[in-house]
Amino acid sequence: MIYPKPEFKERYENFIGGEWTKPVDSQYFNNPSPVDGNVFCQVPRSNYKDVNLAVEAASQAVSIWSKTSATERCLLLNKIADRIETNLELLAVAETWENGKPIRESLHGDLPAVVDHFRYFGSVIRAESGEVADIDAQTVSMEVHEPLGVVGQIIPWNFPVLLAAWKLAPALAAGNCVVLKPAEQTPSTILMVMELIADLLPPGVVNVVNGFGSEAGKPLASHPKIKKVSFTGETTTGRLIMQYAAENIVPVTLELGGKAPNIFHRSVMDADDEFLDKAVEGFVSFAVNQGEVCTSPSRALIHESIYDDFMARCLERVAAIKMGDPLDLSTMSGAQVSSEQFEKIMRYMDIGREEGAEVLIGGDAFENPHYPNGYYVKPTVFKGHNKQRVFQEEIFGPTVSVTTFKDDAEGLQIANDTLYGLSAGVWTRDIHQMQTFARGIEAGRIWCNCYHVYPTHASFGGYKNSGFGRETHRMMLNSYRHTKNILTSY
Ligand code: NAD
Numbered sequence: 135m136i137y138p139k140p141e142f143k144e145r146y147e148n149f150i151g152g153e154w155t156k157p158v159d160s161q162y163f164n165n166p167s168p169v170d171g172n173v174f175c176q177v178p179r180s181n182y183k184d185v186n187l188a189v190e191a192a193s194q195a196v197s198i199w200s201k202t203s204a205t206e207r208c209l210l211l212n213k214i215a216d217r218i219e220t221n222l223e224l225l226a227v228a229e230t231w232e233n234g235k236p237i238r239e240s241l242h243g244d245l246p247a248v249v250d251h252f253r254y255f256g257s258v259i260r261a262e263s264g265e266v267a268d269i270d271a272q273t274v275s276m277e278v279h280e281p282l283g284v285v286g287q288i289i290p291w292n293f294p295v296l297l298a299a300w301k302l303a304p305a306l307a308a309g310n311c312v313v314l315k316p317a318e319q320t321p322s323t324i325l326m327v328m329e330l331i332a333d334l335l336p337p338g339v340v341n342v343v344n345g346f347g348s349e350a351g352k353p354l355a356s357h358p359k360i361k362k363v364s365f366t367g368e369t370t371t372g373r374l375i376m377q378y379a380a381e382n383i384v385p386v387t388l389e390l391g392g393k394a395p396n397i398f399h400r401s402v403m404d405a406d407d408e409f410l411d412k413a414v415e416g417f418v419s420f421a422v423n424q425g426e427v428c429t430s431p432s433r434a435l436i437h438e439s440i441y442d443d444f445m446a447r448c449l450e451r452v453a454a455i456k457m458g459d460p461l462d463l464s465t466m467s468g469a470q471v472s473s474e475q476f477e478k479i480m481r482y483m484d485i486g487r488e489e490g491a492e493v494l495i496g497g498d499a500f501e502n503p504h505y506p507n508g509y510y511v512k513p514t515v516f517k518g519h520n521k522q523r524v525f526q527e528e529i530f531g532p533t534v535s536v537t538t539f540k541d542d543a544e545g546l547q548i549a550n551d552t553l554y555g556l557s558a559g560v561w562t563r564d565i566h567q568m569q570t571f572a573r574g575i576e577a578g579r580i581w582c583n584c585y586h587v588y589p590t591h592a593s594f595g596g597y598k599n600s601g602f603g604r605e606t607h608r609m610m611l612n613s614y615r616h617t618k619n620i621l622t623s624y
Pocket of ligand 1: 288289290291292315316317318345346347348350351352355366367368369371372374375388389390391392427428429528530556596600601
């Protein structure tokens with residue numbers, strides 16, 4: 135089935151204080167689709183003046199929203215979830231058009247997860263009960279939570295709606311008001327979501343300001359009235375965000391880059407066919423979302439004793455990845471998000487070859503007969519060693535760099551030989567080995583005998599240069615609120 139091209143407005147505005155608001159300086163930028171390379175809408179090129187308006191609107195709203203009951207917040211989050219669910223197909227098609235990801239992922243992966251996120255945090259806040267402790271016969275200690283106030287949220291382009299939901303749902307559940315800045319590459323689908331839910335939101339509770347990082351993101355992250363900055367994006371930008379937030383002594387959550395190892399042990403080849411097929415799928419998941427995933431298993435570590443057999447199966451499976459029209463449900467790999475991202479990935483193809491990595495498959499652009507001007511790259515497998523740049527740097531494209539290891543000690547050493555620590559995959563039938571690797575790898579999410587599974591009630595976040603703070607899971611509510619202790623003597 136091929137979905138028809140979505141319809142967008144020619145021009146979108148910012149959403150501030152419950153109103154669609156033109157940028158103060160009347161500047162807009164063009165938003166091209168990576169699917170065909172053509173501009174399909176214009177979006178405000180906001181600056182500090184627009185950010186100030188949005189923060190002001192949120193500051194006014196916070197005095198009311200922060201006093202709402204858990205039941206009211208739960209109700210709103212559920213209504214938002216219902217509205218998005220009703221319009222799932224519309225939004226999935228829009229997201230595919232603006233981001234390039236295949237419709238099978240936006241329709242069956244991203245958007246359902248968005249809905250689940252709002253429902254989950256609605257349930258969690260409603261079900262929460264406080265902590266009360268008897269200190270002695272006359273004294274009771276109570277832990278109570280209070281919202282932080284106005285929070286600034288800045289997101290990248292690889293999951294334009296899901297990452298917004300990851301941030302919005304818990305912040306609202308905890309009683310905060312939000313100013314959100316989407317990525318300049320993918321502003322439209324989240325604006326469509328705002329159009330769908332605008333009538334549900336009390337004015338000022340959620341505000342969306344569009345624009346570029348230095349012009350709209352920086353004034354948001356450094357605004358003196360912002361009480362927290364939650365950022366997802368590149369590690370280099372994360373460093374700047376910390377500096378801006380330091381000026382105001384406000385907390386930050388940083389979800390940054392990754393270079394995940396995916397480790398295949400000897401027992402993978404001894405297992406039954408079902409397990410082996412699953413492991414091959416795990417390897418191939420480097421191409422999910424065209425590799426534009428922070429957790430992408432972009433380094434594969436394969437035990438030397440199974441390398442030839444296992445690799446042969448993996449390469450056969452990579453060759454079967456169907457490229458084509460991203461709006462076709464049978465397409466498995468779509469377009470890279472932008473011409474810049476396409477060029478960056480192609481540069482890494484050259485870098486890999488120049489530093490001696492062998493290209494086992496791919497290594498080139500894909501000429502898409504449907505869209506000759508879109509940004510398509512063939513899934514690519516490099517063979518080399520962990521010191522090469524294609525093993526160390528985040529390419530953020532459909533590439534995996536493969537190497538071998540001789541024993542557990544060497545496997546662990548290579549896995550941890552990276553600046554990043556977001557995620558890892560471990561494939562083995564040996565439970566002891568699984569634990570050794572799961573505990574030994576310095577990363578926030580370890581997938582054992584699976585990959586790219588993101589339940590809302592499992593925590594997610596990084597070690598090392600992949601950032602700090604957690605998203606998803608109810609534990610992260612506390613990063614959106616103060617904990618106050620009230621100690622009472624009777
Ligand atoms: P990016 O850092 O270039 O941009 C992310 C956002 O930050 C955008 O909205 C951008 O406009 C804004 N920004 C840029 N410079 C800024 C500045 N000086 N001040 C304030 N805001 C600024 O990242 P990207 O290229 O959009 O996204 C890809 C990166 O995101 C990859 O490194 C990927 O690993 C990471 N990522 C991490 C996670 C995670 O959960 N750890 C999830 C998705 C993506």
